[in-house]
Amino acid sequence: MKCSEYEQSIYLWEEISPEEKAALTRHMEACSTCAELFQQIQLMKQRVIEASANKTTAPHAAQLTSRIMQAVHKQQSNSPANLTAQIFSPFQLIRYAFATLSFILVISFGMEYARTGAPQKPQPATLEEAVILSSTIIRSSAADRKKRKSIFSQCKTPFTDQLAYLECIKQQLQ
Amino acid sequence: MEKEIEFNLIERSANGNTEAFRVLVEANQGFAISLASRFVRDVTDAEDIVQEAFIRVWKNLNRYDFNFRFKTWLGKIVTNLCLDAGKSAKLRQTRPLDDAAPHQANENATNELEQEELRSIILHLARQLTPRQQAVFVLRDLEQLEPDEVCKALDMSNGNMKSNLYYARVHIKAGLEKFYETIPQNKR
Numbered sequence: 053m054k055c056s057e058y059e060q061s062i063y064l065w066e067e068i069s070p071e072e073k074a075a076l077t078r079h080m081e082a083c084s085t086c087a088e089l090f091q092q093i094q095l096m097k098q099r100v101i102e103a104s105a106n107k108t109t110a111p112h113a114a115q116l117t118s119r120i121m122q123a124v125h126k127q128q129s130n131s132p133a134n135l136t137a138q139i140f141s142p143f144q145l146i147r148y149a150f151a152t153l154s155f156i157l158v159i160s161f162g163m164e165y166a167r168t169g170a171p172q173k174p175q176p177a178t179l180e181e182a183v184i185l186s187s188t189i190i191r192s193s194a195a196d197r198k199k200r201k202s203i204f205s206q207c208k209t210p211f212t213d214q215l216a217y218l219e220c221i222k223q224q225l226q
Numbered sequence: 227m228e229k230e231i232e233f234n235l236i237e238r239s240a241n242g243n244t245e246a247f248r249v250l251v252e253a254n255q256g257f258a259i260s261l262a263s264r265f266v267r268d269v270t271d272a273e274d275i276v277q278e279a280f281i282r283v284w285k286n287l288n289r290y291d292f293n294f295r296f297k298t299w300l301g302k303i304v305t306n307l308c309l310d311a312g313k314s315a316k317l318r319q320t321r322p323l324d325d326a327a328p329h330q331a332n333e334n335a336t337n338e339l340e341q342e343e344l345r346s347i348i349l350h351l352a353r354q355l356t357p358r359q360q361a362v363f364v365l366r367d368l369e370q371l372e373p374d375e376v377c378k379a380l381d382m383s384n385g386n387m388k389s390n391l392y393y394a395r396v397h398i399k400a401g402l403e404k405f406y407e408t409i410p411q412n413k414r
Contacts, residue, residue, distance in 0.1 A: 063395045067373050067388050096399050097367065103345040104368040113255065116273055120251050120280045124244060127284060
């Protein structure tokens, strides 16, 4: 195998299989160029590891945690399960009941209004109409009184008993 | 964190226990910030990504696959968010190369500063990779995840992961050689 065919294995020493490692080791024993490249790559990796060991940290870790948790709490309160619990809370159910009752009352009123029309205001009678109406009532009352009196007088004699009297009135009324 | 404890916390969190979730956040946010800052330059951007990642975790806890380590799953979400964020023009604005160039380093810089400098260069070079190569390089070489964890986190076959890692390492090596005459020794 040529050196170029080992190049990838040199760069990926930690990732290759034991068989590939053995083959590369055998090659490097005979090839100083590849052995030198191998040393360079290992040194580079070491330097990268050392440089990356100095990890960035959040300047205000506690603040970041609390920011994250605030966002999480917000998510939790907006979750569908939480919304369902809020929608069906006892307080909400009472509100829904009152709202439904109000709605039914409004609809009933509307239907009644549609059926009977608007309530009419009483019209004031003229003086002439009032006099005619009053005299009619008085006259009809007087006529009724006269009629009733004649019925009672026809039926009531000193010799009739109570039952006969009632029977007589009944017949007269019929 | 031990697996059993972690799984217990995940189960309780999935049942809506926010205190259990807080423990998971506290235990893993350091890793998440570290990972996000490998992709994005600004710590505030990294924090926003981490916050979004944990919210996604919270929303999807019911679908958690217990074959994954929590860290791998979180790493996957953070990486995907970072790659998405990287597509936006804002995060594509890169600092001029000179900012990270070693020749500006103080002659009396301490080893720690040199390390920071090298780290900046590596991250700068990593950002020049394709998103897949960058993700593989960050997870495998910078965050030291195992190869199978990288494959799981990125939904990638082993061959694909190795191929991306190879090209990433070639690029990083070439980039470092460009900045340094050779791969940096302990003290140049």
